[in-house]
Amino acid sequence: MADELILHHYETSPFSEKVRVALGLKKATWRSVEIPSMMPKPDFVPLTGGYRRTPALQIGADVYCDTQIMLAEIERRLAAPSMIPVGAEGAVWAVNWWADRLFFQTTVPIIFGTIGEHVPEAFLKDREQLSGRPFDPNLMKAAVEPMKGQWRAQAGWLNTQLAASASGWLSGPAPTLADAATYMNFWFLGRNLEPLVEALTAGMPHIRPWRERVKALGHGTPIPLSSTEALDIARASSPAQPPPHDPADPLAANPGDAVFVMADDYGRDRVEGLLVAANPERIVIARNHDRTGDLHVHFPRAGYIAGRA
Numbered sequence: 001m002a003d004e005l006i007l008h009h010y011e012t013s014p015f016s017e018k019v020r021v022a023l024g025l026k027k028a029t030w031r032s033v034e035i036p037s038m039m040p041k042p043d044f045v046p047l048t049g050g051y052r053r054t055p056a057l058q059i060g061a062d063v064y065c066d067t068q069i070m071l072a073e074i075e076r077r078l079a080a081p082s083m084i085p086v087g088a089e090g091a092v093w094a095v096n097w098w099a100d101r102l103f104f105q106t107t108v109p110i111i112f113g114t115i116g117e118h119v120p121e122a123f124l125k126d127r128e129q130l131s132g133r134p135f136d137p138n139l140m141k142a143a144v145e146p147m148k149g150q151w152r153a154q155a156g157w158l159n160t161q162l163a164a165s166a167s168g169w170l171s172g173p174a175p176t177l178a179d180a181a182t183y184m185n186f187w188f189l190g191r192n193l194e195p196l197v198e199a200l201t202a203g204m205p206h207i208r209p210w211r212e213r214v215k216a217l218g219h220g221t222p223i224p225l226s227s228t229e230a231l232d233i234a235r236a237s238s239p240a241q242p243p244p245h246d247p248a249d250p251l252a253a254n255p256g257d258a259v260f261v262m263a264d265d266y267g268r269d270r271v272e273g274l275l276v277a278a279n280p281e282r283i284v285i286a287r288n289h290d291r292t293g294d295l296h297v298h299f300p301r302a303g304y305i306a307g308r309a
């Protein structure tokens with residue numbers, strides 16, 4: 001069906017886990033396409049226009065790159081139960097941003113500096129290509145000890161927030177995007193180094209029950225789909241009504257102009273297309289590929305560079 005949520009992801013991906021938790025919170029039924037954890041991704045990049053990062057969400061002929069815009073779209077399409085906390089509707093996106101960037105960049109070197117020597121060489125090479133700089137477990141090893149203190153400091157903020165919460169959730173009476181986004185870091189460190197999570201949260205009694213609560217949200221109901229079926233669904237669909245274009249957008253381009261979009265941190269592959277709409281939340285570009293037909297590809301603005309192609 002053209003309006004099914006199709007998540008392109010793989011099991012060990014922490015950003016995918018964030019979205020899976022959000023889908024659990026929503027009790028959603030969704031289609032699950034397992035994609036490779038490293039390049040090449042021949043059935044994935046025709047959908048994204050060259051963006052390689054994991055995950056992406058496809059709904060018919062609309063493709064959403066980056067969890068920030070995926071979550072905004074999931075909330076728009078599946079409004080109840082909401083994952084946006086009342087009274088913190090803007091702040092929750094700042095929490096998401098912190099969890100994706102600052103907290104995550106503390107989690108990654110701890111993991112790879114500790115277990116990196118057991119990681120296959122091909123994976124390390126792929127991540128080197130992704131980040132554009134050496135992805136060397138030996139260099140990360142030196143960062144492990146200093147990062148542990150930083151990781152614990154950030155876990156401490158969460159413990160303090162949870163201590164003040166009557167509901168046991170981070171923001172308001174029910175689980176929200178703040179819980180899903182933050183949990184990703186505990187899940188990623190925990191699935192690789194659970195004893196270390198225990199050590200770094202020693203004396204923080206609210207963390208473990210909160211992790212268990214988030215885990216119990218589950219992942220909704222995933223129904224497997226092959227990558228070629230997903231491409232066929234795109235080809236058989238047309239893009240949905242796009243969001244409004246903001247004429248005051250600093251991109252200073254008009255719908256129909258050739259533009260590019262790229263991440264500003266890692267996985268900086270340049271995706272080109274014709275501008276459909278740009279506004280403070282997202283940029284949407286039109287693309288065509290012979291395996292997908294016409295697509296609209298959506299990216300968030302925060303964390304991405306866009307310009308005229």
Ligand SMILES: N[C@@H](CCC(=O)N[C@@H](CS)C(=O)NCC(=O)O)C(=O)O
Nearest residue numbers: 013014015037038053054066067068
């Ligand atoms: N800001 C992006 C980050 C996504 C990200 O870093 N994903 C990792 C996997 S969890 C990735 O793309 N790794 C390389 C790959 O899967 O090819 C988002 O929120 O989606």
